[in-house]
Amino acid sequence: MPSGRLRDSTRRLRRSHWLVVFALGSLLVALTPMLGVAEPAAAGHAPGHRGDVPFDQKTAMSSPHHPAVPANAKEPAAPVLDREGWTVTASSAETARENGRAANVLDGDARTIWHTEWSGTATPPPHTLTVDMHRTAVVSGLVYRPRADNPNGRVGEYGISVSKDGQDWADPVGTGTLADDNSAKTLSFAPQGARYVRLTVLSEAGKRGPWAAAAEIDLLGDPGTPSATVDLSRSGWTATASSEETAGEDGRAANVLDGDAGTFWHSRWSGGTPAPLPHSITIDMYRTTAVSALSYEPRQGKANGRAGAYTVTTSTDGTTFGEPVAKGTWRDDDTVKTATFTRAVQARYVRLTVTSEAGGRGPWTAAGEIRLSGPADPSAHGSWGRLIGFPLVPVATAVLPGDKMLAWSAYAVDRFGGSNGYTQTAILDLKTNKVTQRRIDNTGHDMFCPGIAMLADGRVLVTGGSNADKASIYDPATDEWSRTSEMNIARGYQAMTLLSTGDAFVLGGSWSGGRGGKDGEVWSPDTGTWRKLPGVPVGPTMTDDPDSPYRADNHMWLHAMSGGKVLQLGPGKKMHWITTTGDGSLTDAGTRADSGDAMNGNAVPYDTGKLLTLGGGPAYERKPATRRAYTVNASGDRVEAARTGDMDHARSFSNSVVMPDGKVAVFGGQSMPVPFSDATSAMTPELWDPATGKFTPLATMAVPRNYHSVANLLPDGRVFSGGGGLCADQGCATNHPDGSVFTPPYLLNADGSLKPRPSITGGVPPRAALGTSLTVKTDKAVKSFVLMRAAAATHSTDNDQRRVPLTSTRTAAGTYEVSVPDDPGVALPGTYMLFALDAEGVPSTAKFVTVS
Structure with a gap:
């Protein structure tokens, strides 16, 4: 047995599944004032208990028939499937020197493990572990729990495949590389029906040997996220409800179609006796069309009225509604929910009927927004590839020659904070989708929340962040990191751009290194040193964020122009010209038409001297985002701004990418920006066409992409979209250590096949x-x-x-x-x-x- 492989029983950890205790009977809820009138109040919950009875590890024992979820992990976004009747087989298992049978991953006991053969001659990878559910179910992810007592055998590079018959295995539905730690890993993929799910282990995470091991394996069911669908235009639609509140508040059904998650439909609650459940709301599209999913966004700010058990029915005449095309029970949280239909149907009317309130707080139903989706046409809406797992949340990314993409995060794969002096990085090979992990120590730089500039020679300059005064350089030619001189002003959340002179300019950044005074400075590639620009003060460029300057000088939009000049065109409502010679200067360049501050919005140069700005909001967080977009035309010393078409979704924390044809795609974001939250997520990307000034919807995403997400144009004309989260709390449900590649419509035929392209x-x-x-x-x-x-x-x-x-x-x-x-x-x-x-x-x- 290899050295260090003996398991110490004193270090064994008992893992138990979640114990959820529901209160029996009715919960009497007091009415509290809102806007001067009485309105049902949310039942109080002790912080951290999520409304459940506190978990008791002594009495809640795992069962081989029920999912085993780590006690310190948060509930996954998709339901954990019941494992009763499942079996599992492995390509290799150690049975001579220890009990390493494959069946151990389904026994609910984290102390027992599957381990590949190691006695005698160890079996080399790849290793496979195949779960047979003995029934077909919608599956959207695999939860892998490493053995707790020993690092040997932790899964590194992996692939996931599914099959309906155990014989026909298509291309992997998910690939990636896992971090070398003992935390539970959720490996997500697009939901699909399957009986068999296979985990293929290609390497051991720490490269300690040719082994693979696992303590427990769970599978996730349908998360309610549609695949291959696209939002239908809501123009001309109306909504009616079986009950709506109009006396005590504006709870009209029409509010679910107004594009504002701050307004909502609410069932009647005033007048003494609330309208009893069930409640229904019916959408009339005034045309018959193919519909395949309904998206439900709960009201924001209060838990009361969140839909629990539901059904969706459809009709062509508004009178006869058939059997439900979708039914289920939604979780008691504020994230956007989707009911995926069993099949696409032709309908004019779609009815959502709610039979229970998710938290059991009362007989109410409420909704912020309701959207309907139809089947996507790849030639009009594009398509998404499989999810690629990363050993970190890709908070920052850079596209490199050689079909590579560099990603980096923080000092740990799932947390940040402090100044730890090192950074977790990864490189995605765009040809093979393989991800390699590496920890960077030699620069003494924790590069979380940095400024970035792509240098004239192709190197990547990264400044500040958690180690707020540091600066590091990555050279793709040598695959090496090195340090350069420290900035004069310590920063985090700063903005950078390369100048036409080849120097790099930085401005802002009060998230780290002290608040305020983050004036401009310039780095020279010739000397590797920084020069202050006393003529470029940060103050005039800031937004009016209530948490100023901490949030007011973050993530500025900078566009370099001739002569070392820079146009600072946001996110503040005032634009400025910046010169960088000598002491530098900052002068007024007007406003972006009637745009207000747009923090966490985007600015994208789609043509020479022409930029599109879109989204963002008046504050960094907890203020509604905008749907508005503007064009900015900069020529010489003149700047002209004009409003263009609005997006269908309001977005902060989104990412926008200009395509080779000049169109701009925007991915993700929230209508109410809240860091580390997936609430109010925009799941449908949009494409802006400069020829029309209009946005059109693209194929729906499978994973929310909000705070700490990225998007990049790739050398084959596709787009990488990934990341989001990085909560400091291990097991945070909004951590997304993955990404996916979007194939734009210009590459696809209507049947999804690739168009012939020039070479x-x-x-x-x-x-x-x-x-x-x-x-x-x-x-x-x-x-x-x-x-x-x-x-x-x-x-x-x-x-x-x-x-x-x-x-x-x-x-x-x-x-x-x-x-x-x-x-x-x-x-x-x-x-x-x-x-x-x-x-x-x-x-x-x-x-x-x-x-x-």
């Missing part, structure tokens, strides 16, 4: 000087070329992304002279992805080129 076959050197021409060869005729800057994202901000349309001339069949701009304020120095687009706007896979 760049030659003529792109690794480096190109400003003002030069490239002789680019393609395999077929193309219409245009565009440079897309390799970019870095964190905290809803990406000041590195930039789209540069190029002039080109066809000189022969498949040969084009492509001109690189001569102005470094247009083609900012650095690494770009060169795309060719055909007449239909289908982009090639990019070729990397460094412009200087």
Whole structure:
């Protein structure tokens, strides 16, 4: 037996499943004043108990028929499936020297383990563990609990596959790499029907040996998140309810369609006797269309009226409603819920009937917003790939040459705080979807909540954060991190941009390193030192956040232009010109039309000197976000701003990405921004078209992407969207250590197959000087070329992304002279992805080129 493998019984941990005790009978709830009138009040709960009886490890014992969830973990977003009748088999199991049978992962006892064979000659990976549920169920995730007494065998790189018959195994539904610790891991994937679920272990997390082990395995059921659906337009819809409150408050049914989660429908409660359950609300779309899911957003701010048990029925005439197309019971929390229909149906009317209040607090029902979804058309709405698991929450990301993406987080995979002097990082190989993990110690820098600038030579400069004065550089050519000189002003949540001169500019950042005084400074790549800019004070650039300056100077939108100049165009309502020569200067550049402050919104350069700003809100958190979007046109010293079309969803903490065709996709966000919360999540991305100024919906996401999420354009024209959460509380239900790749509509046919795309076959050197021409060869005729800057994202901000349309001339069949701009304020120095687009706007896979 390998050294250190003996289990010490004194260190064994008994893991028990959650004990949930429901109160019997009715709960009498006092009426409390709201807006000067009486309204049902939420029952009080002791902090930390979530309304349940406190967990008692001595009396709540696990059963092999019931899911085993770690006692220190929070309830997962999807239901844990009952394991009664399940069996499990493994490709390898140690039975000679210890009880390492596969069946141990289903016995409810964390002290017993499955372990691959190690006596004699150890079986090399890959190792497989296959669960047979002996029935078909909707499955959306696997919960892996490592053995507690010994690190050997912890799962590192993994794949998850599902099958309906145990014979036909399609491509993996989830892949990734797990962190080398003993916490329970939830490996999510798109919900689908299956009988068999297989975990394939490709490597041991700590590379200590060829082993794999597990204490317990659980499977998650239907989380109520639709796949391959898209929001239907609510224009012209009406809503009616069996009961609504109009005397004591504005609880009209119509409020569920107004796009404002702050208004809500509420069943009647005034007048002495509340209207009894069940309550129903009926949506009339005034047209018959295909519907496949209903999304329910609870009222925000109070728990009363959250829908519990429900059914959804549909009708074509408003009179005859058939059998339920969806039914179930929603959890008692404030997150958006979805009822996925058993099949898509043609309907004009959709009725939600609620038969119980989720928390059992009273006979009420309420809803903030209700949306309906239909089947997605990939050619119009795009599609999502499988979830990729990361060994950390990807809070910051940077796209690298060689089809790689760098991600980093904090000192630990699931927590932050302090100044620990090291950072957890990972690299995603975009060709294989493999993720490798690495801890960076040599720079003495905890790079959580940093500023980022992609340098002219392709390196990544990361500043501040938890270690607020530090600065580090990642070199993709050598895969090495190094330190550079410390900033003059310690910062966290600051904004950065590369300048046209090749220097890097930083401003703001009171989250860390003390509050206030985060004036501008510049870093030189020639000297590796920082220079203060006394003429660039931070004060005029700040928002009017009530928690100023701590929240008021965060995540600024910076756009570098010619001559070392910068346009600061948000998130404050006032814009400014910044110069960086000498002491620097800051002058007024007007306002973004009628926009207010838009903290945690986005600014995206979609064309030369043209930017789209969207979303955000008047404060960092707990103030409603906006649906509004604006265009900003900067030319010379002039800045013109105008309002463009509104998004369908209000969003803060979202991420936006400009595409090679000039359209802008926005992912995730909340209508009421609250860090570490998945409430009020916008699950439907949207696409803005500069030709029309309008937003259209894209295919619905499987995972909320809010605070601490990212999005990046990839070299094949797709988009990575991931992260969110990083709660300091281990097992936090809103931690999302994963991501997924979105395939935009321009790459897809209506049946989901890939459109033929052009290819760049030659003529792109690794480096190109400003003002030069490239002789680019393609395999077929193309219409245009565009440079897309390799970019870095964190905290809803990406000041590195930039789209540069190029002039080109066809000189022969498949040969084009492509001109690189001569102005470094247009083609900012650095690494770009060169795309060719055909007449239909289908982009090639990019070729990397460094412009200087």
